[in-house]
Amino acid sequence: GAGVSQSPSNKVTEKGKDVELRCDPISGHTALYWYRQSLGQGLEFLIYFQGNSAPDKSGLPSDRFSAERTGGSVSTLTIQRTQQEDSAVYLCASRKGGAGGFQETQYFGPGTRLLVL
């Protein structure tokens, strides 16, 4: 029973470069979320995938942010042309995605700490 895993655990990049962050959800979980934890903004929702439905992208802060989920499992969050304000811990969470989704617990990964110089 492995939990949610994320890679890399730490990423340092230069302003203007693109970065990709990876999330492996708990096996069998169909719902996957990305959140961002930063000093100024706390914990914020970014994007939500549920099965084959169109993702809820309402939390993405700009069009430099995108995410995909291939094969209903692994997800990649991509940040293009990184800015210093993108520095934060990016958290992934998953849940079973059953009919009681509204009440299911979300399980969080350890996060990727991104530093943009």
Add this chain to the structure above:
Amino acid sequence: AQSVSQHNHHVILSEAASLELGCNYSYGGTVNLFWYVQYPGQHLQLLLKYFSGDPLVKGIKGFEAEFIKSKFSFNLRKPSVQWSDTAEYFCAVNAKAAGNKLTFGGGTRVLVKP
């Protein structure tokens, strides 16, 4: 839009003291309420949650929380803290009508002195 506020940003107390962390949310519909904890160097983990029924919810490690609908509150309590309770605590809410995403409060850092 739903929002969550946690009244205390930092709390310092001694072992065996009682702890109460305030959480208020704003949303008029049906909500689910959660408390998550993040111990130093570890990832977020669920402490307890409320969906319906008994408004007094018991969680892990001796924590409990009380949902008071009329006050839009979900305060976390522990009668006697230990040094190992040093962590950051986050209150969160999701609402079916607002999608399944969690909205978090700003967090409360708790330091328990041995």
